Amino acid sequence: MPIITDTIASRLPLAEEEIGPRHPGALYQNATGAFEVLVLITDPSEAAQLLRRDSARWAVIVRDVLRADGEPFVTGAVWTSEDRLVRPGRANEKFAPAA
Numbered sequence: 001m002p003i004i005t006d007t008i009a010s011r012l013p014l015a016e017e018e019i020g021p022r023h024p025g026a027l028y029q030n031a032t033g034a035f036e037v038l039v040l041i042t043d044p045s046e047a048a049q050l051l052r053r054d055s056a057r058w059a060v061i062v063r064d065v066l067r068a069d070g071e072p073f074v075t076g077a078v079w080t081s082e083d084r085l086v087r088p089g090r091a092n093e094k095f096a097p098a099a
Contacts, residue, residue, distance in 0.1 A: 013078075015042065015057045015058050017079070018057075018078040019040065019042075019060070019078075019079060020085075021079070021085050021088060021089070022037045022040065022060050022062075022079065022089065023037060023040055023088070023089030023090055024037055024089050024090055025037065025087070025088075025089035025090050026085065026087060026088055026089030027065065027085075027086040027087040027089075028084060028085050029083070029084050029086055030083045030084065031082060033064040033066050033067070033070075034065050034066045034086065035062040035063065035065065036062060037060055037061075037062055037089055038061045038062060038063060038072055039060065039061040040058070040060050041058060041059045042057075042058050044056065047059040047076065050074045051074060051076045053076065056076050058076070059074050059076050060074070060075055060076075061074050061075075062075060
């Protein structure tokens with residue numbers, strides 16, 4: 001039998017791949033709305049607490065800009081081919097005020 005050398009960890013996508021271009025200030029759109037990224041959380045313990053999911057490695061706080069009553073909310077949804085970047089954010093800032 002061949003020896004399998006790769007581990008589960010080596011098959012997991014990198015957090016950066018899952019986050020995609022969602023940095024503070026970024027605006028992206030998908031089938032459920034258009035979202036401005038307010039905060040990117042990359043501390044796994046903080047992300048796990050916010051998402052109430054022990055396996056969370058990151059989280060983003062976004063606001064739906066198409067809704068007049070759009071309140072900020074936390075999401076851990078990965079970036080997919082269905083997401084479209086409308087405006088890039090600033091990768092080096094932790095927080096960007098809403099537009």
